[in-house]
Amino acid sequence: MIDVLGDGSTPRLVVFDLDGTLYPKEAYAEQVLAVIGRMFVELRGASVAHANAKVAELREAMRTNWAGTSTTSFVRANGFDVAQWLEYRETHLSIADGLARDEGVVRELGRLREVVPIVLLTNNTRGSMTAILDKVGLGVADFTEVFTSEDSRDTPKPDPGAFRVVLERCGVPAAGTWSVGDRVDIDIEPLRRLGGFGIAVDGPADLGAAVDHLIGLVRRG
Structure with missing residues (x-):
């Protein structure tokens, strides 16, 4: 509709x-979440537990407010700049494959x-x-x-x-x-x-x- x-x-x-x-x-949501979690660990030195908590926070936002949830806004709010996010995403995410x-x-x-x-x-x-x-x-x-x-x-x-x-x-x-x-x-x-x-x-x-x-x-x- x-x-x-x-x-x-x-x-x-x-x-x-x-x-x-x-x-x-559905072709990209979980892939993006996984990449963001990995980014917290590799670029921030965050613990896996902290990264998983951040991913869970974003997943819940997607579930309850898909229309208002932007992954770009989320990573920026967590201290990553746009260029950093795009470079990491380009290297580790390939939505087209699926x-x-x-x-x-x-x-x-x-x-x-x-x-x-x-x-x-x-x-x-x-x-x-x-x-x-x-x-x-x-x-x-x-x-x-x-x-x-x-x-x-x-x-x-x-x-x-x-x-x-x-x-x-x-x-x-x-x-x-x-x-x-x-x-x-x-x-x-x-x-x-x-x-x-x-x-x-x-x-x-x-x-x-x-x-x-x-x-x-x-x-x-």
Whole structure:
């Protein structure tokens, strides 16, 4: 089921999240948790017990408040800087290994791309993003533009600064921009704070309904 957060404004640009939106969140949640626990031990010298407690804290946050839980925000709150987290994640995490082509995702993004420009905004590095898209059946060329951690730098989602980069580079006002993602507080609310709109989905299975809604808005003008 989708949750439409907007007033029906005509989309001039649609921003897609990656993790949990274009592939299921189950494919990465436990992998990310394991890597974060390892990072506490290897980079902080934390005990395994302390690392496990931190992982349990994050796992519970994901369970009770998925829409508002960001792994990037969590590691930053625990003293790791963005560059440190991204470098460690790039070295020790390979989400793409567990993914497969999803014809539904390829089809739905293709339908929407015919009527409105689509871009990708993710906190992943460009290398990780490219590998994930390739396994799902997409490529960078399927988007008007892609934005990764290298673009948002010190303002990754949920910082509105990540969306400001998108708006400025694409030359589209927030009022004409919609975001599609699985976490309202991370993928949608930052854009809404700038004047945009969004659709919350519960993974790839909801993309058809989200695309139908957006195409309807475009056609109504």
